[in-house]
Amino acid sequence: MTQENNNEAIKFYVNIIESPSDRDIYFGRSEGSLIQQAVNLNGIPCSVRCAISKDAFVFALTHDLPQVIKSYDDRAPVLHISAHGFPEGIQLSNGEQITWAELKEILTPLSEALKGNLLICMSCCSGVAACRMAMNIDDTEAPFFAVIGHPAEPEWPETAVAYATFYHLVAKGRHIDEAVKAMQIASDNYGFQIITAQTAKQAYLDALKEMADENIPATLENQLQLQPPSPLAKTFIHT
Numbered sequence: 001m002t003q004e005n006n007n008e009a010i011k012f013y014v015n016i017i018e019s020p021s022d023r024d025i026y027f028g029r030s031e032g033s034l035i036q037q038a039v040n041l042n043g044i045p046c047s048v049r050c051a052i053s054k055d056a057f058v059f060a061l062t063h064d065l066p067q068v069i070k071s072y073d074d075r076a077p078v079l080h081i082s083a084h085g086f087p088e089g090i091q092l093s094n095g096e097q098i099t100w101a102e103l104k105e106i107l108t109p110l111s112e113a114l115k116g117n118l119l120i121c122m123s124c125c126s127g128v129a130a131c132r133m134a135m136n137i138d139d140t141e142a143p144f145f146a147v148i149g150h151p152a153e154p155e156w157p158e159t160a161v162a163y164a165t166f167y168h169l170v171a172k173g174r175h176i177d178e179a180v181k182a183m184q185i186a187s188d189n190y191g192f193q194i195i196t197a198q199t200a201k202q203a204y205l206d207a208l209k210e211m212a213d214e215n216i217p218a219t220l221e222n223q224l225q226l227q228p229p230s231p232l233a234k235t236f237i238h239t
Contacts, residue, residue: 009173012076012119013045015068017060019052019083019092024156031082031123031160038164042171045072052093061106069114078119079107080163085124085149104133107143116142116197119176121166122149123159134197135204142197148180150191162187 018032032048039046047068051057061079069077084091089099111118122130127149134142148166150159162183169179177194184190 009171010076011074012078012170013068013072014039014047014078014080014167015065016046016048016080016082017057017065018048018050019057019090020050021084021093025093029156031156031163032080034160035080035082035163035167039167039171042168044167044171045075054092054096054098057092057098058106061110066110069110076117076119077114078121078167080121080123081127082123082159085122085126085129087126087129090124100130100132103130104143107133108141111143111145112141116145118144120144120147121163122147123163124149125153126151128193128195131195131197131200134200136201137205137208139201142201144197146176146194146196147200148192148194150189151193152191154187154189154191158187158189162189162192 014035016032016035018030020030024030032050036046036048047064049056049060049064051060065079081090089097089103091097107118107120120130122128128147128151130144130147130149133144133147154162165186166179166183169182170176174182180192180194184192
């Protein structure tokens with residue numbers, strides 16, 4: 001799929017679920033609002049939900065997001081999650097945690113309905129670890145097309161600038177992998193990366209053949225960082 005100009009740019013929308021820390025709330029910082037403004041300037045639909053508890057977060061994914069999808073059935077969906085992250089999952093404003101296994105259980109039916117075309121942007125520490133959701137040899141369907149995130153602890157301004165850049169360039173017709181490289185440059189943080197579900201699962205299968213490690217997913221993250229972007233990252237459309 002060629003995307004040389006704005007007329008050929010992928011049509012997409014962004015659904016942001018934000019769970020700010022107490023510090024963010026105190027200082028009035030909202031990544032969701034910032035990203036929404038940047039995305040709207042490009043004429044891209046964007047919705048923001050603030051979920052401070054697990055119940056609210058699950059409701060946003062199981063009720064609000066499907067409703068948004070129905071409203072924009074001619075656009076590719078992007079789920080943007082902004083929260084505190086750690087290698088095993090995310091932590092919400094009230095301290096409740098959601099593991100990758102729990103998030104996978106919620107997202108898999110949605111991804112199946114979307115025929116695997118769900119792009120997830122994780123704006124949090126250890127966000128790229130969300131690729132673990134695809135590391136199950138028994139799964140026939142992945143809970144996402146690809147994950148964009150960071151393996152370490154990017155600073156708040158870095159993530160905001162990085163994702164604003166990413167959405168701007170995709171809206172202008174740039175390929176996803178090119179937009180990820182640009183978000184690295186714009187934020188001056190080269191840890192941001194994209195990992196497709198196919199790449200994550202294959203890396204896991206390869207590791208199973210070579211290692212007898214009880215914590216294989218954790219050891220895979222450094223390996224995945226060294227791999228070039230999958231050809232599937234050229235477009236949202238997973239064929």
